[in-house]
Amino acid sequence: MSDRVIHVEDLRREYQMGAERVLALRGLTLTIRRNEYVAIMGPSGSGKSTLMNLLGCLDTPTGGTYWLSGQEVSRLSDDALARVRNREIGFVFQTFNLLPRATALHNVELPLVYAGVASRERRRRAEEALTRVGLADRMRHRPNELSGGQRQRVAIARALVNRPSLLLADEPTGNLDSQTSEEIMRVFGELHRQGQTIIVVTHEPSIAEHAARTVVLRDGRLDSDTRTERAAA
Amino acid sequence: MGLFEAMRMAFGAIRAQKLKSFFSLIGVLIGVMFLIAVVSVIQGMNVFMEEKFANALVGHNTFKLRQRPDFVGGNVGDDVWLEWLRRPRISYDDADYVTARITVPVVAAKFCQDRMVLTYGTRQAKDISLIGTEDTYFQIKGYNLKQGRPFTPQEVRASQPVLVLGALVAEKLFEGQDPLGQEVRIAGLPYRVIGVVEPQGTLFGLSMDKFAIMPYNAPARRYICPINILDEVLYKAGNTSDLTMAMGQAEAAMRARRGLKPGQPNNFHLETSAAILDFWGRISRVLFMALPLLVGISLVVGGIVIMNIMLMAVTERTREIGIRKALGARRSDIMSQFMVESAALSTMGAALGIGAGLGLAFLVRALTPLPAAVATWSLVLGVVLGVIVGITAGSYPALRASKLDPIDALRAE
Numbered sequence: 001m002s003d004r005v006i007h008v009e010d011l012r013r014e015y016q017m018g019a020e021r022v023l024a025l026r027g028l029t030l031t032i033r034r035n036e037y038v039a040i041m042g043p044s045g046s047g048k049s050t051l052m053n054l055l056g057c058l059d060t061p062t063g064g065t066y067w068l069s070g071q072e073v074s075r076l077s078d079d080a081l082a083r084v085r086n087r088e089i090g091f092v093f094q095t096f097n098l099l100p101r102a103t104a105l106h107n108v109e110l111p112l113v114y115a116g117v118a119s120r121e122r123r124r125r126a127e128e129a130l131t132r133v134g135l136a137d138r139m140r141h142r143p144n145e146l147s148g149g150q151r152q153r154v155a156i157a158r159a160l161v162n163r164p165s166l167l168l169a170d171e172p173t174g175n176l177d178s179q180t181s182e183e184i185m186r187v188f189g190e191l192h193r194q195g196q197t198i199i200v201v202t203h204e205p206s207i208a209e210h211a212a213r214t215v216v217l218r219d220g221r222l223d224s225d226t227r228t229e230r231a232a233a
Numbered sequence: 234m235g236l237f238e239a240m241r242m243a244f245g246a247i248r249a250q251k252l253k254s255f256f257s258l259i260g261v262l263i264g265v266m267f268l269i270a271v272v273s274v275i276q277g278m279n280v281f282m283e284e285k286f287a288n289a290l291v292g293h294n295t296f297k298l299r300q301r302p303d304f305v306g307g308n309v310g311d312d313v314w315l316e317w318l319r320r321p322r323i324s325y326d327d328a329d330y331v332t333a334r335i336t337v338p339v340v341a342a343k344f345c346q347d348r349m350v351l352t353y354g355t356r357q358a359k360d361i362s363l364i365g366t367e368d369t370y371f372q373i374k375g376y377n378l379k380q381g382r383p384f385t386p387q388e389v390r391a392s393q394p395v396l397v398l399g400a401l402v403a404e405k406l407f408e409g410q411d412p413l414g415q416e417v418r419i420a421g422l423p424y425r426v427i428g429v430v431e432p433q434g435t436l437f438g439l440s441m442d443k444f445a446i447m448p449y450n451a452p453a454r455r456y457i458c459p460i461n462i463l464d465e466v467l468y469k470a471g472n473t474s475d476l477t478m479a480m481g482q483a484e485a486a487m488r489a490r491r492g493l494k495p496g497q498p499n500n501f502h503l504e505t506s507a508a509i510l511d512f513w514g515r516i517s518r519v520l521f522m523a524l525p526l527l528v529g530i531s532l533v534v535g536g537i538v539i540m541n542i543m544l545m546a547v548t549e550r551t552r553e554i555g556i557r558k559a560l561g562a563r564r565s566d567i568m569s570q571f572m573v574e575s576a577a578l579s580t581m582g583a584a585l586g587i588g589a590g591l592g593l594a595f596l597v598r599a600l601t602p603l604p605a606a607v608a609t610w611s612l613v614l615g616v617v618l619g620v621i622v623g624i625t626a627g628s629y630p631a632l633r634a635s636k637l638d639p640i641d642a643l644r645a646e
Contacts, residue, residue, distance in 0.1 A: 058559060058639045079563040086561020097556045097643065101249050113238055114561040158560070 012063030039208035042217035090159025094171035129157040149180035243574035257542035258582030260535025269590025272611035277604035334486040345458035365449035381428030401442035543630035555642025575627025583619025
């Protein structure tokens with residue numbers, strides 16, 4: 001029970017688009033345990049973005065329940081969700097989403113700022129996280145002085161700096177060439193070996209192959225949930 | 234997130250767009266600049282009026298017995314003027330009568346004055362204020378002599394043609410030559426120069442040294458006042474209570490001498506520096522009433538500009554807000570970030586406004602005869618207004634930013 005990082009039950013999400021009601025998720029039940037490496041796949045419109053927003057606590061479901069690290073988060077207020085995002089979740093986005101004016105170091109420090117960590121400790125942990133993704137020599141650079149792969153590494157460092165229980169990546173290689181993509185996926189693999197729980201939302205099978213488990217959505221429902229022993233090794 | 238963090242972010246954002254930031258705070262800058270400059274000039278005028286101007290015209294603890302007011306602030310109707318002109322003038326006997334009836338210690342001096350031409354050989358000094366008075370006048374005015382001596386009571390009693398010159402007159406007629414013992418002519422009448430008064434400086438750019446002083450009954454007296462008639466009698470008391478007492482006694486004595494019945498108005502005038510300060514008080518009150526309006530309009534406009542800039546900033550930085558929210562920023566964190574940014578902008582505007590206002594005030598002082606003195610309260614008020622305008626103008630944009638949905642915000646371009 002205690003090693004369940006994520007447990008969702010009958011998760012539903014509807015949107016009101018004008019007069020029309022869109023059912024993006026129609027009752028999804030899913031459990032993800034500690035140190036799992038899961039790929040979430042599905043064609044566009046399958047509800048994978050909706051699921052990713054819900055799992056990332058950026059949104060709340062219209063039905064069903066969501067436990068994250070043993071805490072029910074499906075009915076929390078905005079500020080409580082912000083706190084959960086800050087403590088429990090590390091985001092990696094397709095478009096990196098770094099603050100353009102801030103240095104790599106400052107970008108990585110940001111989650112710690114909102115966690116209320118003192119500045120010296122913040123600096124130390126941000127430097128440590130950047131070193132972990134191999135950017136020890138790029139800490140003072142701004143995003144526009146870094147390559148795409150380096151930017152994504154900064155984003156990964158930022159996602160890890162608060163030691164979240166879940167690393168949530170949304171098309172992390174969507175803006176990268178194939179060689180850089182491999183590089184980023186190697187970083188993910190390394191983090192997984194170190195014990196990190198990872199969810200990657202993607203539509204590319206080659207990326208999903210790195211994961212130990214692939215969840216496929218279709219029309220807002222679970223279509224398949226398969227484990228591949230190969231990648232875990 | 235602490236205030237320090239919010240301030241670091243704010244200054245980062247302001248520094249990133251220096252020019253835009255500057256233009257956005259220019260309204261507040263101008264408002265505070267006006268505040269500081271106008272208050273400084275008014276304050277300077279206050280100090281100046283109290284310490285210099287009023288005393289130069291009337292003198293500290295001094296009053297004048299006159300036919301009619303000398304200093305008239307504002308408009309006076311024709312009928313009032315006519316009444317003033319119809320009043321009997323102050324005679325030598327009036328002066329002696331009143332002076333004899335003042336029991337508190339005062340120094341009195343008869344006084345008459347008009348513009349005259351002074352000649353020394355072929356040299357002329359025109360438009361000189363020729364003053365006919367008594368030896369006590371030097372004491373009342375606090376004149377120190379640079380050279381020579383004032384005239385004595387004996388010389389006044391004997392109507393001696395002796396003359397004490399203002400520094401500028403001495404300079405003009407003698408140009409570095411020793412004026413003492415020289416003969417100066419006024420309307421053809423010979424006078425002997427016995428002293429020169431120390432320079433008195435200027436007032437509103439006008440020299441205070443263009444005068445010559447002689448005994449009031451000396452030969453040229455008929456050119457400045459009719460025989461037996463005075464412009465005024467000056468009384469100087471040692472302190473304010475003596476002054477009040479002396480004024481009461483002088484008024485009673487004059488009313489008795491002129492046979493005024495109770496209820497009849499005075500047909501003479503007692504003038505003090507209070508009248509001048511009163512008049513200045515009225516002007517400065519008007520200025521002080523107009524000032525909040527002027528400053529208020531600038532600050533409202535400045536606030537609106539800042540609010541617009543902040544709304545634009547929220548739109549431009551929607552994505553940044555989304556990122557911050559995804560990373561765990563609460564509503565209050567986003568709120569305080571934008572509020573602090575707005576307040577910082579506005580306070581910087583106020584600070585620059587204080588600088589510009591002080592600069593303007595000192596420029597006014599340097600280029601015009603108007604004085605300037607900085608009022609500390611106006612500096613504090615300027616900063617406080619800056620903070621208030623910033624917080625007020627920033628609250629709506631900050632609220633909008635804080636309410637953004639993180640998903641929509643992350644999707645923004």
